[in-house]
Amino acid sequence: MIPATASPLRSCRLLGAAALVLLMVSAFTPAVNFLDAWIAVPSVIAPAAAIVVLGAGGGTLDDGLPDALSLRRALRGILLYRAGLAPVLVFSGSAAEIEGRAEMAQRLGVPAAAVLRAPGSHTTRDEAVLLRELLGGTGARRILLVTGEQHMIRARRVFERAGFEPLPVVAGGSAHGDTSPRARLELIRDICQEVVARLYYRAAGYL
Amino acid sequence: MREGFLLVLIGLTSAGAWAVGARRLGLDTRALGAAAGRLLESLGVIVIFLAANLLVAGFLILTARSVGPRFVSLYLVDDVVVLALSVLQGLAFQAWRGASPLPGTDGRT
Numbered sequence: 001m002i003p004a005t006a007s008p009l010r011s012c013r014l015l016g017a018a019a020l021v022l023l024m025v026s027a028f029t030p031a032v033n034f035l036d037a038w039i040a041v042p043s044v045i046a047p048a049a050a051i052v053v054l055g056a057g058g059g060t061l062d063d064g065l066p067d068a069l070s071l072r073r074a075l076r077g078i079l080l081y082r083a084g085l086a087p088v089l090v091f092s093g094s095a096a097e098i099e100g101r102a103e104m105a106q107r108l109g110v111p112a113a114a115v116l117r118a119p120g121s122h123t124t125r126d127e128a129v130l131l132r133e134l135l136g137g138t139g140a141r142r143i144l145l146v147t148g149e150q151h152m153i154r155a156r157r158v159f160e161r162a163g164f165e166p167l168p169v170v171a172g173g174s175a176h177g178d179t180s181p182r183a184r185l186e187l188i189r190d191i192c193q194e195v196v197a198r199l200y201y202r203a204a205g206y207l
Numbered sequence: 208m209r210e211g212f213l214l215v216l217i218g219l220t221s222a223g224a225w226a227v228g229a230r231r232l233g234l235d236t237r238a239l240g241a242a243a244g245r246l247l248e249s250l251g252v253i254v255i256f257l258a259a260n261l262l263v264a265g266f267l268i269l270t271a272r273s274v275g276p277r278f279v280s281l282y283l284v285d286d287v288v289v290l291a292l293s294v295l296q297g298l299a300f301q302a303w304r305g306a307s308p309l310p311g312t313d314g315r316t
Contacts, residue, residue: 009248011251012247012248012251012252012255013244013247013248013251014247014251015250015251015254015255016246016247016248016249016250016251016252016253016254017247017250017251019250019251019253019254020247020250027210028210028214057280057282122278122280179209179210180209181209181210181213193285197281
């Protein structure tokens with residue numbers, strides 16, 4: 001039997017077959033949903049010193065509101081604040097994203113004094129470092145960390161390394177209950193993307 | 208339900224293509240096996256182009272981050288256009304291969 005690596009064409013066929021199988025299994029079976037449910041971090045809702053809503057890599061849309069993913073995270077944070085779980089609501093991300101979120105929070109009844117802004121960060125690690133500086137003086141250690149489902153595992157570890165005791169609150173991300181082929185493909189893309197990000201963070205010594 | 212519908216849809220149009228190919232165009236149905244192999248090859252080439260595009264993009268972005276004054280996000284490459292263009296690259300490469308047979312393949316791939 002000729003080894004698969006003996007011929008580039010054979011290797012291409014094997015790679016193509018693997019890609020086809022992965023595509024079909026991902027799109028047409030619940031395997032990805034099970035995988036996502038298995039790796040998901042459950043939310044822990046409890047009183048904390050601050051609610052930290054991480055940026056979603058976006059800005060605001062033409063109407064001045066944050067885009068969909070950013071909006072979901074911000075709304076989750078606002079609801080946690082309105083439930084009285086922390087005295088401070090911190091928005092992180094780009095300046096435009098933060099302003100859109102802060103304005104929305106105030107319109108939804110969060111006092112301006114309770115909203116803190118942490119602009120200028122581009123990555124999850126930047127956010128953790130910046131928030132350590134922002135909240136370090138207040139002694140806030142236990143925080144409600146609001147971010148997307150796939151992002152949570154990495155974000156939680158990065159914030160732990162920055163000295164926080166993060167309580168995960170999942171908002172947004174791909175819903176593992178959505179069983180349409182498109183949603184499943186988006187889910188496997190998000191999972192793969194996060195796996196690569198985690199490998200990069202490990203290689204860079206951030207985790 | 209939706210998965211079943213989509214699979215039936217693809218099955219129907221594939222059966223239609225088979226009927227047109229075999230009966231109208233006179234294509235040899237025994238060549239379907241070789242065509243499937245060619246399809247898998249093309250998919251493999253597309254995967255290689257996609258991986259290469261992502262790796263080169265990651266390298267360029269991380270290099271730009273370390274030497275440039277502005278932050279460049281890795282999410283720059285998170286665009287379905289990268290997949291679409293990788294498909295085109297893979298198909299173009301396969302067409303090129305088809306037009307100039309590789310040595311030792313006897314003109315067949």
